[in-house]
Amino acid sequence: MTTSESTSLLQVQHLAVRYGAAQSLFDVSIDIPVNSALAVLGSNGAGKSTLARALSGLVPPSGGRVIFDGKDISKWSPTKIRRAGLVHLPEGRGVFPALTVMENLRMALTTQRGGKDASLDHAFELFPVLGQRRKQLAGTLSGGEQQMLSLARALMVSPKLVIADEMSLGLAPKLVDVVFESLGKMREAGVAVLMIEQFASRALAFADQAIILQRGTVTWAGRAEDAGEELLHAYLGGATAA
């Protein structure tokens, strides 16, 4: 086994996905080392969300393999994948608006046997504002705070990898800052991140590695710091929002 294999958390090998007759992903290969971040960039319809859905078991691959934490999870159910530590935060908030912050967090803990108080303490340590608002209904939080709650819920299951799919979509710039800060805290806690993001430059500043998807194919892959303006413009055209 080479060094890169031994430190890999997620290896996607020649992944293909079809929706009926239409193929959405072709021969996609990526590698995410433990505790690192990958930015997945691409214009609308490039296949970013399909990649996220395939990795989290929501759509079955039609070819290739997904190895997570040393196990082939290609055919696992979404629940089994989540329990193994790969958590998908889909577009949208992913919180229960009519429940309080505390109830939202407790719900995420229902399958955990012990250590519930420690998990809650850890979440409030990372996101103090949630501790202050524990009795508030989630639907009355700001957009950024709801995203924080969504991240805190994900943390409850001690994830090894979080897929953050367009978390800053539709948020005001200040709240986008909150989302990036929150994801940064998750990384500090040792969690790897696969980030799908409309704000290409912010995603690149956050990530170690990046790929560009075009029509279901990886057309560029490299270190995030090497993906300059010119390259982004060439691949993404108008989609290079700051």
Ligand SMILES: Nc1ncnc2c1ncn2[C@@H]1O[C@H](COP(=O)(O)OP(=O)(O)OP(=O)(O)O)[C@@H](O)[C@H]1O
């Ligand atoms: N459930 C589905 N059934 C059929 N085709 C689908 C389905 N979901 C996505 N597609 C198609 O797969 C391709 C990739 O879509 P996907 O949503 O993964 O792109 P994306 O890069 O996430 O785009 P966006 O940023 O708009 O969400 C598109 O051509 C889309 O029309």
